[in-house]
Amino acid sequence: MHVIESIGPILGIVAFVGLATxxxxxxxxxxxxxxxxxxxxxxxxxxxxxxEAVQAVxxxxxGEETEAGQxxxxxxxxxxxRVGAAWARVRGAVTLRLAALDRRLPVDGRYVLAVVxxxxxxxxxxxxxxxxxxxxxxxxxDHGSSxxxxxxxxxGTGVSGLAALVxxxxxxxxxxxxxxxxxxxxxxxxTVVMFAPAHEPQAKKLAKAIKPKLGDxxxxxxxxxxxxxxxxxxxxxxxxxxxxxxxxxGA
Numbered sequence: 001m002h003v004i005e006s007i008g009p010i011l012g013i014v015a016f017v018g019l020a021t022x023x024x025x026x027x028x029x030x031x032x033x034x035x036x037x038x039x040x041x042x043x044x045x046x047x048x049x050x051x052e053a054v055q056a057v058x059x060x061x062x063g064e065e066t067e068a069g070q071x072x073x074x075x076x077x078x079x080x081x082r083v084g085a086a087w088a089r090v091r092g093a094v095t096l097r098l099a100a101l102d103r104r105l106p107v108d109g110r111y112v113l114a115v116v117x118x119x120x121x122x123x124x125x126x127x128x129x130x131x132x133x134x135x136x137x138x139x140x141x142d143h144g145s146s147x148x149x150x151x152x153x154x155x156g157t158g159v160s161g162l163a164a165l166v167x168x169x170x171x172x173x174x175x176x177x178x179x180x181x182x183x184x185x186x187x188x189x190x191t192v193v194m195f196a197p198a199h200e201p202q203a204k205k206l207a208k209a210i211k212p213k214l215g216d217x218x219x220x221x222x223x224x225x226x227x228x229x230x231x232x233x234x235x236x237x238x239x240x241x242x243x244x245x246x247x248x249x250g251a
């Protein structure tokens with residue numbers, strides 16, 4: 001259980017990175033295919049544009065030669081010719097620039113929107129399904145709203161109602177939320193705080209928090225039976241016979 005919980009976020013991140021890489025490759029493929037189709041489809045237009053550009057340059061050159069051979073008075077008398085030649089040069093340059101820009105256009109914007117939508121959906125699935133950000137399935141009790149881990153309270157005394165009483169008057173009063181409240185399944189000689197792997201520091205904090213009401217409480221690692229009974233809670237308070245008379249002996 002703990003192994004799955006620990007590698008879940010890692011698997012989620014790996015899956016997200018893989019999906020993002022796949023989307024990028026699809027994006028590149030779509031862009032290359034679009035360029036290839038446009039390259040094949042625009043062959044006649046490119047040829048015509050090139051011919052027009054060459055013609056514009058030739059006309060401009062002829063216009064400059066004509067203007068160079070005209071006297072000053074005659075040059076002023078033909079402004080339309082000079083404007084036409086200049087416009088032809090500008091049109092040829094713009095045509096060539098637009099043709100080059102069109103060949104560099106990326107993929108259609110619809111592909112971009114589709115990829116973004118896929119990534120957003122994937123991120124939502126991963127954050128809730130793999131626990132990258134959060135999500136609670138109602139069974140896993142790592143942390144309460146205060147940031148403290150949930151605590152299972154297990155009665156190992158045989159005194160009826162003692163676990164519920166301690167959960168309310170001791171655990172909750174110490175600022176912890178309770179998980180499973182049940183019988184331990186076997187007798188416990190001395191009250192103990194048990195912890196899942198990597199939760200020993202939290203167990204020591206819990207032992208310190210309940211000290212005013214239960215006295216010095218040792219800590220130890222959970223056994224397999226306690227782990228199963230705790231139902232995912234990282235800490236378990238096992239009530240021992242030394243606290244069997246707490247609160248008058250239960251209800």
